[in-house]
Amino acid sequence: MNRPETGMDAVDLTNCDREPIHIPGNIQPIGFLIAVGADWMIQRAANTEPYLGIEPIGLLGRPLHDIFLPHALNSLRARVGSLRGDDAVERLFSVKLISDAKSFDVAIHFSGRSIIIECETARGDEIEVSSLVRSMITRIQSTETIENILREGARQVRLLTGFDRVMVYRFGHTGSGEVVAEALEPGIDSFLGLNFPASDIPKQARQLYLRNVFRIIADVNDEPKAIEPVTQTEPLDLSLSLFRAVSPIHVEYLKNMGVRASLSISIIIDGKLWGLFACHHYSPRLPSFAERSAAELFGQMFSLVLESRLRSEINAYEEKARRVADRLMAAAARDTDRLTDAQWMGDLVLDAIPADGVGVFVEDKISLSGLTPNEDQFRRLANVLNRGEASQIFTTNRISEILPEAEEYSSRAAGLLAVPISRRPRDYVVLFRGERLRSVRWAGNQEKEIEYGPNGARLTPRKSFEEWSELVRGEAVPFSEAEMRVADTLRSTLLEVVLRLTEAASEDRRRASEQQKLLISELNHRVRNILALIRALVGQTSREVDDVGAFINTLDSRIQSLARAHDQLTADQWGPARLEDLIATEAKAYFQEERQSVRMNGPDIAIMPDAFTVLALVIHELVTNAAKYGALSDSGSVDVNWDVGEDGALTIDWREIGGPAVMPPKRRGFGTTVIDNSIPHELGGEAQTFYKTAGFEGRFVIPGRYVVRSRGKEIHKAVPANKAGGEALITGKHVLLVEDSALIALDAEDSLRELGAAEVYLAANNGNAAKVLEERQIDLAVLDFNLGRENSSPTAEKLMNAGIPFIFASGYGGEDVMPERFQHVPMIVKPYGTEQMGQALAELAVQKNPEAGSD
Template structure:
C-alpha cells in the first residue's frame, strides 16, 4: 500500500511479504504441507527440491536435521500444541554441520518454521552474565537509578554501541529517559521522538513480541513465495522472529547511520510502557537464546517498574482517600455541606492535586485557591453546561477546546468538572495551572513531511536528528487515574450526603415523582405490550424448528431467534425488577449475611463451573435490611466478580467486610477484566455495559438495580478498578436503615 499521512498508522507491517535474510522460513498447514517459504531457502538447504510448495515437510526433514529422529518436526508440533511452543523454542538442530535454532509459532491456519544460526556476533555469553546483570540492575530502589542501571547492564551484556530506555507518552511520542553509550557518541538523553517514528501498529506488535532484532539494515529482505492459487493470501508474520522491517523504518535507521537495532519491550499493567532500544553502528546478530535472555531483563525491569509505580500510586491514592473519608465525615456532621467541603483544614483542594477549586451548590459559589474571576467562571460554566454531557470530565488543555480560557491559562490550563446536578447548575470544578516546559526533539518532528511529484504529502524518515527545542504552553500537568478515582468517590459521597440532608425540599423530588410515574407506565407497556408478542415470536420459532426439512442455515437462524427472544425476555424482567424497587416497601430485619453469601457462592460456582478455591469468604458481619433486596445485591455483585474474572489464571474472588459505629462496608474483589477509568462514572447507569466485556452475557441492568436497592437502604456503593487488573465493589450498609 502507498503510505502517506492519512494511513501511516495502518501500514500492514505484520504482513510484509518478506523476511530478514539472516535466516529462512517455511510455513506448513495443519496437514504438514508446505504453503509458503522464503525465497532464500536454497541458500541454506543444499539439494532442496526445485518445487517445495505442496510438499510434505517430512520430505525435506533429512536436509534440516541429519541427526534428528524420523518425523521430528511433527513431534515438536504435537508437543508445542499441547504445552505451548515456548516449551519447544528454540529446538537445536544442524544444517550441513552448522548449528541452527528452529523456532515454531502459529500463523492463522499455518505453522511458521523459522531457522536461524545458533550463534551470536557478540563474544559475550549473555546467558552466563544475565544473573549478575539483573542483580546490579535492581541494586537501587530509586526509579531513575533503576532505569540508568538497566541501560548500563543491557549494554554490558549485549555490547551494542548505544542502549536507551525509551518511554512512551499518552499521545504515542517517546522520550529517552536513560542511556548508556560509547564515549564518542553524542548523548540522546532527554530527547523526544514523534509518534510517527514508532506508529501505533508497531507499538501493538511490541506488546506481542517482547524482543525485536534488526540484524543488518543494509541486507536485502528475502521474499515469501506461495502457490499461484494462494497469491492473494498474505502470510501473517505477527509472531515471526524473522519478520522483515517496514521500508520507512529501514530508511529511518539508515538516516541515523544505525546498522543494527535490538529492542526489548517494557510493560506496565499489560500495556506498553516503553522500550529498551539498542543501536549498533555495524551489523550485529543476536541468536534466539540470547534474545530470550535479554527478554528476561525486560520482564524483570517491567515488574520492578510496576512495583515502584504502584508503590507511588498507592501513596497518592491513600492521600486522596483519606481526604475523601474526612470530607465524608464532615458532610454528615456539619449542618451545611458547602461548609464541610470548603471551611476545614481538609477541603476540596485535598481531593486532587489542583491549584484551585470551585463549589457550586444550592445557589452558592465558593472558591478555593487560584480560580478564574466571577465573570470568567460564569462563562466557563455556561460552556460546560452546553458541551459536557458526562458526569465527570477532565482535560489538561482547556484553551485548545475552550479558547476563552487562554486569558487565564496560568490559572486554569487544566480543568476537571464533576457534575452534581445539571438542572440546578451544581458543579465542582478543579483547576491546574499552566505548566510551561521545553521539549527537546531529536530533529524537528514536522520535518518528516515531504511532497511527492503529484503534490501528495507523504511520510519521509527524517534526515536531520539535531536537537530541536519546542516550548509547550497552555498545558497543565496531567490528571492521574488516582485523581479521577478520588473525584468519582467524592461525587458519590456528596450525593449521599445531599440525599441524607436535603429531604423533600430539593427540586429533585418533584422530578423523581414524575420519573416514577413515567416508569410505572413504561413497566406496564413492557409487561403487556412487549411480553405477549415476544412469547408469540418464541412459540412460532419453536414450531418451525419441528420441521425436519429445514436447512442447517434455517435451523441456525431460528435458534438465534429463540436465543434473542430469551435474552430480550430476561432484559424485560430485569427492567421490571428495577421499576418495582422504587415502589416496594422496605421490610427491614437483621440478616445472617454469612449464610446468605455462602448460599449464593455455592450456587454461582456451579453455574459458572469454577472451583470452590476461587472464592475466598472472610469477614461477614450481620446487617439490617430487606432480606430479598439485599440477597439480590450480593447475588448480582458476586456473580459479576466470578463471571468477569473467569478468563484470568489463577482466578481470585475475595469477599470481605469492615465495620465501625456508623456502617458495615462489604468489599467484593476480583482479578478480572477491570473497568476503563473513563467508564467508571457510568458504571451504575441503566443499560450501560463496558466496552471490554466481549461476548460475556449481560443486559447492563444488574448494577443499576443494585445501586437503587442500596440507595433505598440509605447506603452507598462505589467501585475501584483498573483495566486488566480487576475490580473491587464497596457496599456500605448504614446501621440505621429506617426509611
C-alpha cells in the first residue's frame, strides 16, 4: 500500500533520472571482467572463478602476465594501442588466454585510468562481419521511403539476432517515444504505434545510449556478480562495458512486460539520439559475440543511411521553401503593401509551412486570415512574444503555456510559429495551427506508483503494458525542425523586404535607424574584408619597395584603384559594371596632353561584382607597369582588345607598342603576382604574360559566369587625354576645407597645400564653416557632403550665393547622392589623394572658363 510522504524528498518522475546506472558495482554473469592499471597489475575483477578457476579477490594485486599466456597479453597490449577516443572499444575473437581452456572473445576499453578487459567463452562461429553488414545495408538502401527503411531495418535486426520482437523506437522532442516500425515472431503482441513516456528511458540512460550504442541483457533473472573489491571507495565506471549489470528498476520494468532478454542498438542522427532498435525476447537469449558485433556495426551504418535519406528529404523540402522565398521577394518588390496582407502572405507561405491561419503585425497594424485569435487577443499575444529574442523565431504547440487566456481560442489556434521581421518596434508574421484532438495510445498507464523500502521512497515501473489511451486537448501538431529552418529562411527574406521599404522611406528617421541595425552585420563583414585587403596591400607593397616615398605612391595608387572599382559598382547598385569604364578609369591617371595612349576595341560587356574588384587590380597593375617601365613611360601606346567566345568566356588581349625594350622582371613583386595569379586563383580563369622585346603582351580569360552583355553595341574608342587647368584656381589662394574626420581633414589639407594653396582653414561642421566665412577671405572650398548628423548643403548655399567656387567630397559615390541643384558641382569620391583633388579642380576650372578646356 502506498504511504503519504512525511518530510521526505519529493518523489516524481525525475527520481529515475538520478539513478547512477553507469556505476552499478556488478556485471551480468555472461563472462568475466578484469580491470588493470597502466602497469598491467590487476586492480579489480568479477566472476573469474567459473572461467579461470580463481576467485576475483585472489587476483587483486597480481600482474596480468601471471594469469594470461604471453601471446594473449601481447595481443591485448596491441589493441590498447589502437584505442582512439574516449568511447573507443576494441574486440578480439577466439583468443587463447590460459592453457588447457577454451578460447575467449574479448572486448577492451579505457575507464578513467583503468583498462577494462571483458571476456566470454568463444563459440567458434566467427562471421565475416563487414560482408554480412554490407548485404544488410544494401537491402536498406534499396527501399524508397523513410517508413520502409525503418521497417526493413527492424526486419534485418530480427533476422540477425533472432529476438521475438524488434521495434524501432523514435524519441520525441520531450523525450517520450513511439514505436514507429516493428518485426515480430508470429503470436507475439504488437507494440506498433504505442507511445512510451520519457520516464521509461530516463535522461542518464539516453546519455549512455549516445556513448555506448549497443546494450545486451541476456536474462533478467540472472544474479549479478560483484566487482571485487566491493569496498573500493571510487566505483568503476562501466558506461562502455558489455557486461554492465542492469538497474533493479529496469529489471522490474522488463519483468512486468514478461520479457526475459533484451537488446538495444542506438540510432544516432547528427550526433543526437534519434531512436533505438529495441529488441525483446520471452526467454533467455544471448547472441554470440560475433553476432552482437555485426548488429552494432549494422546500427552505425543504418544511422548513416537514415541520416542521408532524412537530409535528402529536408533538402528537397527546403529547396521548395527557397522558391517560395524568391516568389515572396519578387512579389513584395512589385507591391510593398502586400507585406501587411495576411491573406496574401498565407497563400504564399502556407505552401511551404502548413498552418490553419496567418496573423501579420506590422507597425502596430494587424491583418488576420484563416483560423486565428481576434485582433485584441492577437495584440496581447504579440506583447508576450516581445519578451523573447528579437532575432529568433519562436514556436510552441500549446499557446496556453505562455498565455493562459489562449485556452479560450485553442480550438482555432492552439499552436504557433512566430517569425520576427524587425527588431524595434517588433513586427511579426505568425502562423497558427488549430487544436488537434487526438487519442494517444500509451503502452499502459504512464503513472507510476510510489513504494517505500529500505532505500526510501521510489517510483516503481508501470505494472501493466496493456494499451491505454489519453485524449489530448488544447494542443496543435508541432512545427518540425525542417519547418523551423524554412521559417528562418523566410525571416531573412522578410527582413530584406523590410530593409527595402526602409530605404524607400529614408526621410523617416525611425526607419533610417532600423535600416542601420539591419545592415550592421553585413557592414561589419565588408569592413573586415576591406581592412584585410588593405593590410595585404600594405604588406606586399612594403616588400617590393625600399623608398618611403615610392611606398606611399604605390600604395596610394592601389587603394585608389580599389576605390574607383567600388565606386563603379555602387553606381549601378552593386550590379555588373562595364569593362570599358574600368579600363578608362584606371588609364586616365597616366595620359599626357593631346594623346590617345590607350586604344580599346571590343563588344560592350559588363563584369559581375564578385569579379570586378579582382579585374580592377589586374588592370591597375598593368597600367602602372606600362607607365613605369613600358609603353606609357615613353612615346608608346597600349592596345586593349577583348571578345566573348561561344562559351561566354571573356578574352582580354593587352599589347604595348612603341615603348622601350622590355625585359622579364628579375624578381617577382606583388604587382607581377597580381597580374599572373589573381584571375586564375580567384576566378578560375587564365592569365598569360609575354615579355617581348618589342613590348609587353598579356592574355587574360574570364569565365563566362562573370560576364554579361551591357547594351550589345560595339566599341571603337580611345581614352581621351586628361585635362589640366586647376593650378590657377588654387595657387596662392585661401581654401575652406569642411570635413568631420580629423585624419581625413589632415590628409586633405596636405593635398591642397601640395597643389599650391596658400592657406587652408579647417571646419568640422556647418557652424564652424559659417564662422570661417565671416572672419576670413575665402577663394575656394572643399566640402565633405556628409557630416555625421548633417550635410554641408547650408555651407554650399552660402558659397554659391557668394560666388565662391567649391567642390564636394563623399564616401558614397554616385550622382544620386547630391541634391539636384548641386549636380553640376564636381565631386571627389573617398578615399582620395592629391591627384584626384587636382582632377576635380581642373573640372571646376573648365566650368568657370569653358575655353580653357578646349584643345
